[in-house]
Amino acid sequence: MTRETILHPTxxxxxxxxxxALTAAALPRYAQAQSSEPIRLGFQLHRTGxxxxxxxxxxxxxxxxxxxxxxxxxxxGRPVEILFEDDAxxxxxxxxxxxxxxxxxxxxLIFGPLFSxxxxxxxxxxxxxxxxxxxxxxxxxxxxxxxxxxxxxPGITDVRxxxxxxxxxxxxxxxxxxTMIFPDYAFGHDHRDFFTEAVxxxxxxxxxxxxxxxxxxxxxxxxxxxxxxxxxxxHVMVGPAVLTFVKELGEFYGxxxxxxxxxxxxxxxxxxxxxxxxxxxxxxxxxxGQCRMLQPDASEAxxxxxxxxxxxxxxxxxxxxxxxxxxxxxxxxxxxxxxxKEGMEACGWRGPQDRQAFVEAVEAxxxxxxxxxxxxxxxxxxxxxxxxxxxxxxxxLEGGKLVKVHETSIEDxxxxxxxxxxxxxx
Amino acid sequence: xxxxxxxxxxxxxxxxGAAVLALTASGLSLVFGVMRVVNVAHGEFFMLGxxxxxxxxxxxxxxxxxxxxxxxxxxPLLVAGLAALADGLVLKRLAYExxxxxxxxxxxxxxxxxxxxxxxxxxxxxxxxxxxxRLQLPWFGWSGYKLFVIGAAGAVLAGLWLLLxxxxxxxxxxxxxxxxxxxxxxxxxxxxxxxxxxxxxxxxAAIAAVLIVPIQQAxxxxxxxPLLLSFIVVVIGGLGxxxxxxxxxxxxGLSDGVISTFFEPxxxxxxxxxxxxxxxxxxxxxxFGARA
Numbered sequence: 001m002t003r004e005t006i007l008h009p010t011x012x013x014x015x016x017x018x019x020x021a022l023t024a025a026a027l028p029r030y031a032q033a034q035s036s037e038p039i040r041l042g043f044q045l046h047r048t049g050x051x052x053x054x055x056x057x058x059x060x061x062x063x064x065x066x067x068x069x070x071x072x073x074x075x076x077g078r079p080v081e082i083l084f085e086d087d088a089x090x091x092x093x094x095x096x097x098x099x100x101x102x103x104x105x106x107x108x109l110i111f112g113p114l115f116s117x118x119x120x121x122x123x124x125x126x127x128x129x130x131x132x133x134x135x136x137x138x139x140x141x142x143x144x145x146x147x148x149x150x151x152x153x154p155g156i157t158d159v160r161x162x163x164x165x166x167x168x169x170x171x172x173x174x175x176x177x178x179t180m181i182f183p184d185y186a187f188g189h190d191h192r193d194f195f196t197e198a199v200x201x202x203x204x205x206x207x208x209x210x211x212x213x214x215x216x217x218x219x220x221x222x223x224x225x226x227x228x229x230x231x232x233x234x235h236v237m238v239g240p241a242v243l244t245f246v247k248e249l250g251e252f253y254g255x256x257x258x259x260x261x262x263x264x265x266x267x268x269x270x271x272x273x274x275x276x277x278x279x280x281x282x283x284x285x286x287x288x289g290q291c292r293m294l295q296p297d298a299s300e301a302x303x304x305x306x307x308x309x310x311x312x313x314x315x316x317x318x319x320x321x322x323x324x325x326x327x328x329x330x331x332x333x334x335x336x337x338x339x340x341k342e343g344m345e346a347c348g349w350r351g352p353q354d355r356q357a358f359v360e361a362v363e364a365x366x367x368x369x370x371x372x373x374x375x376x377x378x379x380x381x382x383x384x385x386x387x388x389x390x391x392x393x394x395x396x397l398e399g400g401k402l403v404k405v406h407e408t409s410i411e412d413x414x415x416x417x418x419x420x421x422x423x424x425x426x
Numbered sequence: 427x428x429x430x431x432x433x434x435x436x437x438x439x440x441x442x443g444a445a446v447l448a449l450t451a452s453g454l455s456l457v458f459g460v461m462r463v464v465n466v467a468h469g470e471f472f473m474l475g476x477x478x479x480x481x482x483x484x485x486x487x488x489x490x491x492x493x494x495x496x497x498x499x500x501x502p503l504l505v506a507g508l509a510a511l512a513d514g515l516v517l518k519r520l521a522y523e524x525x526x527x528x529x530x531x532x533x534x535x536x537x538x539x540x541x542x543x544x545x546x547x548x549x550x551x552x553x554x555x556x557x558x559x560r561l562q563l564p565w566f567g568w569s570g571y572k573l574f575v576i577g578a579a580g581a582v583l584a585g586l587w588l589l590l591x592x593x594x595x596x597x598x599x600x601x602x603x604x605x606x607x608x609x610x611x612x613x614x615x616x617x618x619x620x621x622x623x624x625x626x627x628x629x630x631a632a633i634a635a636v637l638i639v640p641i642q643q644a645x646x647x648x649x650x651x652p653l654l655l656s657f658i659v660v661v662i663g664g665l666g667x668x669x670x671x672x673x674x675x676x677x678x679g680l681s682d683g684v685i686s687t688f689f690e691p692x693x694x695x696x697x698x699x700x701x702x703x704x705x706x707x708x709x710x711x712x713x714f715g716a717r718a
Contacts, residue, residue: 049647052548213691217642217651221439221687224432224566240550240645254560254567270549276558 038079039349041340042101042110044122049089050214050239051115053270057326058112058136058333059084064309065334068372075341076349083107091121098125098133108352109134111336114329115238116141116187123147130426132358134340136332138162138289140190143387145419149426150355152362152386154379155336156289156329159190161413165392166287167198169406174260174285175231176204181222182236184211191236191264214238219245223252226259236264243271250280261285265292265328272316272324274400281397285405288393290376292327293402305334305375331376338373339365356426363422380410384420389413431565432687440683442572442641445579446634448675450652451659452586452668453630459666460603460623461522466531468631469653470538471509475501475632476553476644477546483553494556494640502632509628510621517624518617535649542646555640575637582633583672590668599623603666655682658698662705664715674713 043062046055066082074080083105087094094113101107109132113119116139123141126133127148134152135142140160142153170178178199182188188211196206208227212219219241226233237245246267261284273281291298292315294306309330310318317323339362347354347361365381368374368388379390392413394406454468478501479494486493512534520526559570590596601609602619610616631652642648659678663670678698685694705712 048543048548053550056549216691217648218439218443220568221436221683221691224435224687240643243550243552244642248569251560251567251569254562256562256565256567275552276554 036078038081039075039344040081040083040105040107041337042105042107043082043084043112044087044094044097044101044110044118045084045112046089046114046118047084047086049087051089051118052240054114054326054329055086055089057270057330058114061309061330061333062112062337065337068308069337069341076345080341087113087118087122089115089118091118094118094122095125098122098131099129102126102129102131106352107131108349109340109355109358111340112136112333114138114332116190117185119151120147120186123151126150130355131352132355132362134336136329136336138329138332139187140194141186143382143385143417143419145385145417145421147386149421149424150359152359154339154362154365154368154381154388155334156332156388157379157390157392157413158387159187160194160415161387161389162287162289162392163191163195164198164415165408165413166394167195167202167204168412169394169408170232170234170262171199171202171204174262176202177227177229177231178204178206178234179208179210179226179230179232179259180206180234180236181210181212181226183214183238185214187238188212188214188236195234212237217241217244219248220252223249230259232260232262233258234262235267237267238269242267242269243275246271246281247275247277250277253280263287265289269326269328270324272322273397273402282400284397286395286397286402287328288395288402289328290331291393291395291402291404292325293395295404297404299370299375301370301372301375304372305331309334335374335376335379339368342373359426378410383422385417386421428565431563433684434563435566435568436684436687437680438568438572438683439687440680441576442679443683444676444679445576446638447652447655447659447679448583448672449579449634449637450631451656451663451671451675452583453627453634454656455660455663455666455668455671456599456630457624457627458660459668460599461517461620462524463517463522463527463624464524464531465624465627466528466653467512467534467538468531468627468656469649469651470535470542471505471628471649472631472635472652473542473644473646473649474505474508474538475635476639476642476648477542477646478504478632479636479639480546480551480553480644490554491556493554494636497553497636498633501636502629505632506625506629510625513621513624518620522620539646539649546644546646548646550643550645552643553639569641571640575641578637579634582630586630587668595622655698658702660712661702662712664712667712667714670712670714 045059062082066080069080085097085101087097098110101110111134113135114137116137119135119137120141123133127150133150136155138156138159140158141147142151143158180192182191192209199206210222210225212222263286265286265288294313311325312318315325315327343358343362347357363383368379368381370378377391379388381388389410392408393404395402396405450472454465457463457465479497482497482500483493486496516530517527520530555571561568561570598614598619602616606616659674660671663674682694
């Protein structure tokens with residue numbers, strides 16, 4: 001019983017009003033009906049705006065996970081519905097979407113947003129409305145302690161953990177003088193701050209930091225700022241212009257000498273790595289949240305997940321090899337839905353009155369073993385930080401294929417912090 | 427990188443920006459000059475050109491060069507036709523009243539943008555360049571296609587200048603620009619001139635977009651920046667003056683390239699906007715504008 005909808009607030013609120021009137025008239029019957037009533041989850045989706053490529057795949061992943069959950073009996077025996085609402089990848093609209101889902105659509109909780117500026121703009125509203133808000137966002141803003149008790153990130157690791165885990169690989173294998181190129185907003189600043197720190201801890205040095213506005217469409221003019229003695233070029237880029245970014249980087253270096261290149265797969269999410277002009281990336285390394293191309297040692301859970309979402313061995317849609325997925329990130333939607341299921345079942349979810357109990361149940365998570373619920377791999381949940389910690393993958397582009405060359409352990413990604421959400425009030 | 431090559435790259439990047447900007451802004455300038463209409467939807471005609479080029483690249487088989495050639499002819503014609511339709515359906519009915527047309531073109535902006543979102547989708551899609559060529563200089567490599575963009579834009583602008591100064595259509599347009607009523611008295615069909623001007627303006631934006639889309643990818647929100655920069659250029663150059671528009675486009679495009687390479691792109695935008703403010707205060711008719 002899935003329902004992919006655009007909300008019809010007036011009709012829905014009318015129905016809700018009607019339902020409330022009926023309930024008042026026949027209270028005993030309602031209590032009995034409640035147990036089989038569907039659980040309604042709100043999904044804050046970047047369907048349009050600069051996050052649209054992610055939105056398309058986050059929706060597809062959510063629907064695939066929903067199908068698996070419902071076929072296995074739903075959550076605590078109740079069927080599950082997801083209501084998708086577009087936030088245009090816009091922080092102000094994001095806060096409105098949270099409000100609309102919570103007060104008009106009356107969903108049980110909200111999940112799904114990715115872009116850090118949208119999450120930072122929307123999470124305060126979720127806190128005010130006291131509705132659980134599970135983000136798939138990667139940024140350090142959750143673990144930093146600047147959000148609230150209602151915002152949780154059980155389905156993907158944060159940037160600080162990612163770069164902490166990977167900096168040793170970069171300095172040991174690629175070089176010690178690093179130039180960073182990153183988008184000029186919260187997500188990019190997390191990279192700038194924590195990677196610089198992590199590289200210094202390894203005896204390396206970040207010799208230049210090049211910030212690029214997230215709406216930029218032309219990049220060549222930034223490249224002359226890359227110092228000539230750069231040994232490793234570290235790039236992470238997002239938005240509709242990522243293909244232009246890597247292409248222009250290739251044109252800039254051309255056949256001349258170039259540094260080692262280490263990129264976050266973000267710079268190539270939803271982009272075919274075999275696109276003309278990207279040949280220069282051959283031999284370069286990538287961080288991937290999950291390996292886009294099917295690896296020989298892939299787990300049963302991963303192949304199950306890949307098939308369920310409809311992704312081929314190259315990371316593209318099975319029906320269209322040109323439609324490349326956001327494979328490095330979209331597992332977070334799947335894993336978050338299963339975390340919601342586990343949290344709701346642990347707290348004996350009845351309805352919105354159990355929202356606080358749900359947050360407390362998620363805070364009680366510790367070990368989150370690998371399996372079909374977590375095809376990306378095992379995770380450990382840190383309740384104080386409201387953040388999951390997990391494995392990271394480094395791949396190398398060899399013969400047009402992204403081949404896994406390193407996997408970090410969960411311990412590699414841990415860092416000291418005195419943030420404690422569990423001590424905050426609801 | 428040393429100063430010399432650094433400056434060379436900045437100037438080359440600036441020239442690409444200037445070339446595309448000159449095309450887009452001359453369309454805006456023409457529409458204002460002849461029709462006295464401030465076309466806020468101009469950026470969306472630019473976007474439509476790019477989006478149409480993507481569709482052409484999908485539908486026309488054969489080498490990318492062929493699809494590109496088809497796009498370069500068909501897309502501007504299509505966009506021009508759409509603009510002529512908008513002129514007849516909307517602007518003409520408002521009797522080209524300045525305030526009303528501004529509001530109407532704002533409406534047009536949203537209609538075109540949302541139509542593109544509905545029909546084309548929210549993704550940024552690449553259009554293959556007609557040829558893959560790379561210029562390898564001793565210090566850096568550069569896209570050979572960008573050189574083509576500069577050349578092609580120059581050729582189109584030269585053609586536009588010839589059209590306006592030497593052809594009968596240009597004469598009629600200029601006559602309408604100078605005095606609409608007298609032109610009518612001399613038997614010029616002003617309605618047709620207006621429709622043609624609006625179509626030509628939109629077509630110029632579409633040509634600029636087809637040229638730039640192999641570099642930038644087609645996206646439904648891509649019309650915002652060209653609109654803003656075109657307004658800056660047209661205000662600095664003098665509304666309605668083609669010569670002023672070209673000079674200002676070169677000035678703004680080059681300074682944008684150089685300043686954003688050496689400093690920050692944001693600083694380039696700040697300075698351009700400051701220049702607009704200064705021009706408006708000290709020379710409201712623009713650098714080359716004839717009337718206040």
